[in-house]
Amino acid sequence: MLLNYIITAWKVFLRRKFFTFINLFGISLTLMVLMVISTIGESYFYPKGPEKNTDNIRVINRLVLTNEAHNQTNSGRLGYKFIKENLFRLQTPELISINSGSYGTSIFHQGKKTKLLVKKTDSNFWKVLDFDFMTGRAYSDGEFNEGKFVAVVNQHTEQELFGDASAVGQKLSLGNQSFTIIGVVENVPIVEEVALSDIWVPYTTNATTDYQQETRGSWDAILYHSNPAILEDANKEYINLLKNEVILDVSDNMTEAYSGAYTKLESLSREMFYDNYSYDTHEELFISVMAGLVLLFMLLPSINMINLNVSRMMERSSEIGVRKAFGASTKQLLMQFIIESILLTLAGGILGIILSLLILHSIEASGLIPYAHFPFNIRVFLIGLFLILVFGLISGVYPAYKMSRLSPVTALKGGF
Amino acid sequence: MFLHLFKMIWNRKRSNSLIIAEIAIAFIVIFAVAVLAIRNYNLYQIPLGYNYENMWRIQIMPTRGWNESKDEITLLQIINSVKQQPEVETLHLLENPTFRNWRSSSSVDIDGQEISYFRNTFDDNAAQTFGMTLNDGRWFEPQDSNQNYDPVLVNQEFVKRYFPNGKVIGKNIADLESEDSREKRIVGVFQSFRQFGELSDVVPYVFSRSDMQAPGKTLGIELKLSADLNPAFEQRVLEMLKALAPENNYSLTSWESQRQSQIRQTTVPLTILAIIAGFLIIMVAMGLFGVLWQNVTSRTHEIGLRRALGATAVGIHKQIIGELMIVTFIGITIAFIGLVQLPMLGVFQELDWPLFWVSLLSAMAFMLTLAALCGYYPGKIATMNSPSEALYYE
Numbered sequence: 001m002l003l004n005y006i007i008t009a010w011k012v013f014l015r016r017k018f019f020t021f022i023n024l025f026g027i028s029l030t031l032m033v034l035m036v037i038s039t040i041g042e043s044y045f046y047p048k049g050p051e052k053n054t055d056n057i058r059v060i061n062r063l064v065l066t067n068e069a070h071n072q073t074n075s076g077r078l079g080y081k082f083i084k085e086n087l088f089r090l091q092t093p094e095l096i097s098i099n100s101g102s103y104g105t106s107i108f109h110q111g112k113k114t115k116l117l118v119k120k121t122d123s124n125f126w127k128v129l130d131f132d133f134m135t136g137r138a139y140s141d142g143e144f145n146e147g148k149f150v151a152v153v154n155q156h157t158e159q160e161l162f163g164d165a166s167a168v169g170q171k172l173s174l175g176n177q178s179f180t181i182i183g184v185v186e187n188v189p190i191v192e193e194v195a196l197s198d199i200w201v202p203y204t205t206n207a208t209t210d211y212q213q214e215t216r217g218s219w220d221a222i223l224y225h226s227n228p229a230i231l232e233d234a235n236k237e238y239i240n241l242l243k244n245e246v247i248l249d250v251s252d253n254m255t256e257a258y259s260g261a262y263t264k265l266e267s268l269s270r271e272m273f274y275d276n277y278s279y280d281t282h283e284e285l286f287i288s289v290m291a292g293l294v295l296l297f298m299l300l301p302s303i304n305m306i307n308l309n310v311s312r313m314m315e316r317s318s319e320i321g322v323r324k325a326f327g328a329s330t331k332q333l334l335m336q337f338i339i340e341s342i343l344l345t346l347a348g349g350i351l352g353i354i355l356s357l358l359i360l361h362s363i364e365a366s367g368l369i370p371y372a373h374f375p376f377n378i379r380v381f382l383i384g385l386f387l388i389l390v391f392g393l394i395s396g397v398y399p400a401y402k403m404s405r406l407s408p409v410t411a412l413k414g415g416f
Numbered sequence: 417m418f419l420h421l422f423k424m425i426w427n428r429k430r431s432n433s434l435i436i437a438e439i440a441i442a443f444i445v446i447f448a449v450a451v452l453a454i455r456n457y458n459l460y461q462i463p464l465g466y467n468y469e470n471m472w473r474i475q476i477m478p479t480r481g482w483n484e485s486k487d488e489i490t491l492l493q494i495i496n497s498v499k500q501q502p503e504v505e506t507l508h509l510l511e512n513p514t515f516r517n518w519r520s521s522s523s524v525d526i527d528g529q530e531i532s533y534f535r536n537t538f539d540d541n542a543a544q545t546f547g548m549t550l551n552d553g554r555w556f557e558p559q560d561s562n563q564n565y566d567p568v569l570v571n572q573e574f575v576k577r578y579f580p581n582g583k584v585i586g587k588n589i590a591d592l593e594s595e596d597s598r599e600k601r602i603v604g605v606f607q608s609f610r611q612f613g614e615l616s617d618v619v620p621y622v623f624s625r626s627d628m629q630a631p632g633k634t635l636g637i638e639l640k641l642s643a644d645l646n647p648a649f650e651q652r653v654l655e656m657l658k659a660l661a662p663e664n665n666y667s668l669t670s671w672e673s674q675r676q677s678q679i680r681q682t683t684v685p686l687t688i689l690a691i692i693a694g695f696l697i698i699m700v701a702m703g704l705f706g707v708l709w710q711n712v713t714s715r716t717h718e719i720g721l722r723r724a725l726g727a728t729a730v731g732i733h734k735q736i737i738g739e740l741m742i743v744t745f746i747g748i749t750i751a752f753i754g755l756v757q758l759p760m761l762g763v764f765q766e767l768d769w770p771l772f773w774v775s776l777l778s779a780m781a782f783m784l785t786l787a788a789l790c791g792y793y794p795g796k797i798a799t800m801n802s803p804s805e806a807l808y809y810e
Binding site: 218 | 431434435437438441442445477479480481647648650651654655658659662663665667668684692695696698699700702703705706707709710711713714
């Protein structure tokens, strides 16, 4: 039976090539856009680079300080002093790593200028994140504590500065300081902003220790626990600490602190719906807004397909009439038309997936998103398949319903 | 004629309603693209108010807070040593950089009127070097130091918005009632200084004066260079600065490159949106085309009957396109009822009435043309039906 439907569908598609083309075009483009967006989103939420253990880390990169009346507010990143006096009191996380945030710098090497990002970190940074080393190694606790002038660079930096030669053992001068490169890691995709940089050096090599006096600054902290469930408690402990026993500068007049240790989803939704005086990150709102946008985007192509399918039905009214006259039930016809429409969406969907792979590949090649890497992955493929089915059902059910209810007499006569 | 066409559409309202919905949504998409395109084009046409050629900025990025007594001396040293470089033509102070969204804003209550503006500071001759135009009053002058007031310069937009009668020279814009507040006296009006670049709104803007001898906390030094910058110079300056004050980080960027990256920040997402919208519109156009084609084929009898009763081919063609135009117009009207709420309720501050109407009319023109194009060929097919063939079925 199913085979029969498929054969009929194939014949119908071939008979009206133009209609089939319009349908395929619409489905494949819609799915292509959705797939590209979900792949980019997927690479953010499920990182493949150093943040691949994303479930084991939470990041603190925002701190809002305010007074009781909320008329004097400072928001920004954390200062070293705040981290030292508050964050280091947390008991739950197994490891806490802090880094100075990354900043751009110009590096001059053999008369050539290269713009690169530098991040100053501790040695825990290499334990909480899962970097893939091409050659060499990370700096150890000992090297960090002694303030050794050692650096880890990414492949891009190695390529820019030393060409095909190995960077390990080479000297790298940053400002007036000269660092020895001890390791080379794979490029970090730009969406992994916690790990992101081109060059990593120990922050103990700073020329002065002035940075230790600041409550606000440009620092990020990463909390790590090998068990994600316990890590959630670390966030609760942190918020509790902020509410009840936070230590702040008396001279600042600030009495309240708002911050949180966020997962990837939480930091994104916090950026979008930020609310200075709350610990809430509004993920539910974020998810519903995103789902709403996707539905809105699918609305136009769906209506378009419904329209096309409805009008195609006119042409087949005599076929329906004959089948009804020979005793086909409404249910059988409904099934047939839904299968037809799903088949069409499936074909369009496969085309859409191929197109999206091409687009993603060209985004990678163009360097529009630095260090982007979008390999084919099963999760996105399943999302795509799901979207195809939803799409096929949305655009197929109404026309099929309408078609199957035609009365055989009018259908045979060719009317509607 | 129209009433007649309308009646026919009404008779087929069930099959037309989905087409109308499709047109309404497509129209909203076109409208959104038109608003963004027209708004950015208009903004791009407004002069910047300054020149960015050969201008460079040294950005000082302290790793700790500003120390009043210590850091001003360091800053003076930095200024003096950079000034001595042969490539540097002139050197000025500017607190907030151009082509970036770093903004300082203030708002005060003067005589019951709320005055809010963006502010910046520069030194005495900066305006001339930046190539700004003076419309009224004077620029800052050395005798402005040690006065019992702070001189400020305001832009034309500030005057237009808050002093419509045009008399602003000598007026105060500081809230004198609050403690330790000094008078801010307007000494001049300049045409404009669009700090946030070509694709930003024209906003009220106020310059305060900074003194090259006592710069206070200024983290930006603007250089006008005599020629193109070479890496050797850049390296020399950055290393010199790092040696002078190792506690800071420094960057040296040209206004031009900052401008390009800022324009890109706006245009890249807009281009992506436009491409997606383009795909949607092509999809809709092809959909309409297909539906109409099908429609015409299934109405063979009706059209044949009309031909037999003496309708001309042109008449039939007109009827098909006319029907489509009316359907399109209904769709646009439904979308319009929704869209008109936006400027009425002031949902988007940037969407004012002139922009709304211009965008609406261009979107309408586009939509109607598109519909006419989609209807042309199916209409033509309809005229090719010979009456005898059509009536054969009856």
